[in-house]
Amino acid sequence: MSGNPPAADPTASSRVGPPERELVASARAGDGEAFRAVVEPYRRELHVHCYRMLGSVQDAEDVVQETLLAAWRGIGGYEERASVRTWLYRIATNRCLNALRAVSRRAPADQPDVAFPEPSHHRAEPLRLEPCPDALLDDVVDRGPGPEARYEQRESVSLAFLAAVQGLPAQQRAVLVLRDVLQFRAAEVADMLGTTENGVAGALKRARAAVAGDLPGRDRAPLPGSPRERRVVADFTRAFQAGDVAAIVAMLTDDVRLSMPPLPQEYHGPDAVGHFLASVALRDDRRHVLVPTRANGQPAYGLYVRDPGTSVPHPHGMLVLTLAGDRIAALTRFHDNALLPAFGLDA
Incomplete structure (x- = not known):
């Protein structure tokens, strides 16, 4: 703090x-x-x-x-x-x-089936952290x-x-x-x-x-629901749903971090985060549907993936943004679909 x-x-x-x-x-x-x-x-x-x-x-x-x-x-x-x-x-x-x-x-966290690029940082212990709905x-x-x-x-x-x-x-x-x-x-x-x-x-x-x-020092996040916050969130939503990695990277701070609790892998810096998005999250022809919500006082989304050849989006966990001024300082990705109902989202 x-x-x-x-x-x-x-x-x-x-x-x-x-x-x-x-x-x-x-x-x-x-x-x-x-x-x-x-x-x-x-x-x-x-x-x-x-x-x-x-x-x-x-x-x-x-x-x-x-x-x-x-x-x-x-x-x-x-x-x-x-x-x-x-x-x-x-x-x-x-x-x-x-x-x-x-x-x-407890046993260590399960590793995902998908191959991740080499992380910038590897935690010694799993990060046991879940998002909390703002309503609580x-x-x-x-x-x-x-x-x-x-x-x-x-x-x-x-x-x-x-x-x-x-x-x-x-x-x-x-x-x-x-x-x-x-x-x-x-x-x-x-x-x-x-x-x-x-x-x-x-x-x-x-x-x-x-x-x-x-907790490196950075600009304060805009007030929840403020025009400034809504502008950043809208820009990110458009870029992510379009699979536009370059547009997302342009919105990131120089010390941005991407983490995926409880997995120990983290990606620090715009280049590492952009490479992860291009090779994992936004790879191939998959397109995401982002349903807005709020977690921990921050903008968040329920993630849904529409695979090629189908119009039915499938639940794909959650994503929470940490904002710093007009930019994004962290992306926290949660893969567990069981988190969605607590936010009023379809699992």
Whole structure:
């Protein structure tokens, strides 16, 4: 993320207020409705938090369900020394860390059948990242006090930021998100993670350095839905559907990146990206139909391929654009058609 982190949420460190305290007392007595009234205001932001940590919308939803079940079972031990929000984030973060340990034991990502050109960059580990529909993010990332804070919050769910975060060790990932994105105090984060404030400070320093190295400075993206964004998206749509690789390359930044999570291959620079498009994505006589949507605060498409000799387009995954000024700084390609229904697209 560029610039300063967003202003601290004043609810992050507050103690339990009188109305909430009454609900907590009722929940302790076994009142399920009171418990739901206590935790429901935090469900959506917990989902986004777990998505930042895990990179998967469905995995995040599963962890939120685990978190709320654990909170219900543990409500009797909640001593109100921290806010309900802080207590829930502690549970959710540790459930995410458990999930990440399980993910590290999964089999590596399958390689595609098609032959790819030699990549510019090869990640040491698969990039486990999926796009998130804007509809799940808008209520959370637009709460910041003022346009600068809202922009920073949107950056914190961008694919570029999340890809950088996914490259961090799990503990550093948690510290970076809790401190820089959610603005919890170092003492709170240390308590959540069972470590010391010095440990939090050291992990945060290392995480910031790693993320900064993976997020080169570039122009800001145009505002969502602005004339500037619509112009770039329209130009790209025309060029891609026409199979015009030269026109696409002319729209790219000098440090553009093309990635295909979870595959480790990446292509950096206009020449490498153009060669990939010409030899793989837009090869032969295949023509794409691009259905616009939005993911992670960015322009996105459902991809459909119309093979020669047929008029029926077949689903072919998703593509998300990262814009920088009037140009395209990254293309993120997802091959999994199962992602489409979450965006209201035909799979």
